[in-house]
Amino acid sequence: MSNLITRAKDSIYQVLRGLKTVAVHSLRIPTTKEYPDTMPPLPPHFRGRLALNVNPETNEHLCISCRQCERVCPDKCIEITAHKSPETNKLELIDFKIDHGLCMFCGLCTEVCPTDCIINTNDFEMADYSREALVYDIRKLTLTQGESSHYFAAKEIALPKPKPTKPAVTVTPATSTVKPAEAKTESKPAEVKTESKPEEAKTESKPAEVKTESKPAEAKTESKPEEAKTESKPEEAKTESKPEEVKTEAKLEETDIKSTDNDIK
Amino acid sequence: MSTNLDTTNLKTDEMIINMGPQHPATHGVLRLILKLDGEIVRHVEPVIGHLHRAQEWQGQNRTLFQYQALIDRVDYLSGMFTSLAFAHACEQIDGCQIPPRAQYLRALVCEMNRISSHLLWLGTFLIDLGALFGFPFYPFREREKLLDLFEEIAGQRMMFNYIRIGGVQRDPKQSWFEKVRKFTAEFPDRINEYEAIVTQNPIVLKRTKGVGILDKSVAMDYGVTGPSIRGSGINYDLRKTRPYGIYPELNFEIPLGQNQGDTWDRYMCRILEMRQSNNLINQCLDKMPEGEILGKKQIAGLRIKAGEGFAAIESPRGVLGCYVISNGSDKAYRIRWRNPSFCNLAVLPSLLIGRPISDIMAIFGSIDVILPDVDR
Amino acid sequence: MLANSAELFKFTRLTLIWLTIIFGSVWGACFVVGVLIPTLLLHLGENEIFALLAQICQYLTPVIAILVFIPINAMFMVLVERRGLALFTVRMGPNRVGPDGLLQTAADAVKLLFKEDIIPTGADAWLFTLAPIIFFAPSIFGSIPLLAAITGNNDLFAITNLPTGIFFIIAASSVPVVGIVMGGWASNNKYSLVGGLRSAAQAISYEIPLVLSLVTICYLNQSLNVVEIASRQTGGFLNWNIFGGGALNGLDKYFNALINGSSNANDILQAYYPSNQWILTVIAIAGLVVSTIIAFFMYITAACAEVNRIPFDLPEAESELVSGYNTEYSGIKFAIFFLAEFTNLFIVSSIATIMFLGAGNNPIPQFLIDYLFKNVTFIPQTINAITQALSPLINQIHLINPITFWSVVWMIVKTYSLVFFAVLVRGTLPRFKIDQLMDFGWKRLIPLSLLVFFIVIFAKGVINTNV
Structure with a gap:
């Protein structure tokens, strides 16, 4: 009987102790992170959406089409289209596609990249309405100069040496000219981009002309001169990206690009 | 108190219940075919395989470098341990040297991972016992802190890909070590809180004491390992019995169950292990040497020498073994896992x-x- | 300063807003049905039919009050539970829908109402539909006698003042288990079946200690009428049933006389507790106080089991039986189960308040208030002035009755405190096992409640013979 009473007493004490511990918790500050309102503080090495760097200083595209990332990817979600430039005999990047619906964000591609071109950004909000929209092409992947310099600084990557060879520069207009159109669709802080836009416009004008001369085959597809609304530079970007890319672009919902694409057809 | 209910005189039809694979408490997709006599279980048949992802096959068809990124998924609550077992096996074949700093970092992150795994277990165990709404949030709160720490060094919260063949992937900054120290400083208080709520709670005691007694002999017959066998009083912990890494240099005792090996003993064992792991983290932090972190260059065509190797380590769930046969190419010829949960x-x-x-x-x-x- | 003052403040604000909504709407409905419509009808003409209609309207008031109260109150209680659990688990809880999460449960209710109503294959459609109704109906008619006690026997609710109120409530509260068993059986699901059977066993076992602890109080108050039991507990917490069911009445009066400097303080004490048999008297009173306190906690425990709250939520037992008897329910039927569950919690809490915690009476003794605010005259003056100003309204159209108002306020405070305690328990304790539940019920609670009952009978006898 006394055993019963002591046991009952002990049980009640233990229950009250538990209740007290729980009740005291109500005086502590909640640990909830109210995510959409406040973004979580992500470490620089967080493995988020994949992106391609440009040289933070010169705005050159860093990809050299070595296909290391394509080869190492365990999911085979990277697809690089490149061709050998006839006059320089060097690889030229035409398109770079990553299927983020397939990617498992292991970050192996970023480890093997010799030029630190492909990186994991801190962006993780990639929800979309269709699987096709998760296939990012080079326009969506390439970062602006400002973003690149941010990631170079955050990840403590050594800045790349400026490329000495000229022909490599010819790749850049393809990617950089599209950026103004893309800047509107992206919800990233806009200040950086608006600054960089006019600069790009200036720097591009020369190489763009050089290239159209070098590729006579493309000149015929581009023969319509009445694209008056957009300047001649964005127009060039399309002609470079070849028929196969036009198809995928039509799926993407970027209105600016779409309207111009229709003109080509 | 009657533990084994005797209903032999009340003969009724047996009822067959399919518990799972979509049952809230089967920890994923286990299916148990139960034959019930009233509420008493007369026959159990676990059906497994709903989550089969061919991890071994994948290892044989991917390069070692690629497979390193996949093995965290073998046991997603202790990704560091699966990586470690694989790395150990490969290093055994290759004979490459692991820098001491990498060794310490490995032990550090593994013990952190052990805590985070046990914390998740603690929360879900209390959910299984029926404390569905309050308590489980406390361990998950601490686990969240650990996962944030992992995120900082490895890049992701559960799929770390941090421990590599020949070392570890990234050298953490000093601020990270300070954050770990802060965590270890406050963590014992948190365990005290859990214990205040759970350990001596009369309902928990009633639910766990004398329930599910795992005999020493039965446990050894079935090859049970980890805290489950230590709860039964068998001192079998690979960190002591077959030391690997830098564990011989660390000072720790293996906690054992004090009673007959019932559910409560296994619970206590894990609680004590968390305290002990916390202690081990502190020791690792104190002894952390400077130096290199990778003894083997991480390249896409990562190769190890030809040969075979088996490494077993003590994961939060028991002995985790990895057996690798390499033919010298960048792919393993054969990979075999010995998983503690299965046994x-x-x-x-x-x-x-x-x-x-x-x-x-x-x-x-x-x-x-x-x-x-x-x-x- | 409290670290979490922001969240606590939000919680308090949310509670107050919801309480205002609940009791504002209930009062509005009562006013319309019980006062406005009858008055209008009577002003229409001296017609017998109109008079009859007005009478019917007044009789309907309690039912309308309950029907308005139950859904809104259940929504509020779900929100309190979720926010309260969030407080205890260092979270924020639902704070998205509406300002500060105010409308979360309203949105949930709307969602449930619009969901597809599924009747599983092989289920007994009739019983399946009937089960939630049987589960829910008792909480409507069972709570009717409580209204008179809650509102301080207001004229409009006087009709609900049954002479055997508590008997009626207990009888009604044992009906829902039929609904659970019915739902469990009709669902054509083995988990549901086990849940239903568990529920039946549990309800039968825990009815006994529940009733015995209430019977103790009824015996002490010599009444089955909840209004009378409530009115016997006026004048401070010493008169509450939880402290001996009136055994400390003399003490209360003695302190009153002592503080007011009255000369006959000792006479009063002598009259209540004669000194010739003081040892026996003290023992009897101590026995009474202890046993009523035990009876209160027994009632709380058994009531938790009755309404399937943790740690006695075996019929639902999420980790074992998926969701027990309501596994197969969805949409509006599930909503009714949910509603009834929380309403039952409220009802058992208000029974505990009425039977043990002084119903709607002020917990602070009146003499203490008088003594403390002797020199502070402006407070009673203001109250008087307001009462004076509102008196035409009070007298003419029953806008508000001070007795009812304060009675309801104290009822709210006490009842929701108990509900909040249930939330705290839910946040702490794990679940019993069915055999342990039976053990605890039959081997501990029932003998204890019988013991308490006999102690009370003997102690009361001792006191009665001495006085």
């Missing part, structure tokens, strides 16, 4: 027969089975 699950039917339905969850929860670890 621990085998003992479940013998523990459940004759128990009421409520005990299924208490016992199943206490042996801490992770289904992806079972099915691979």
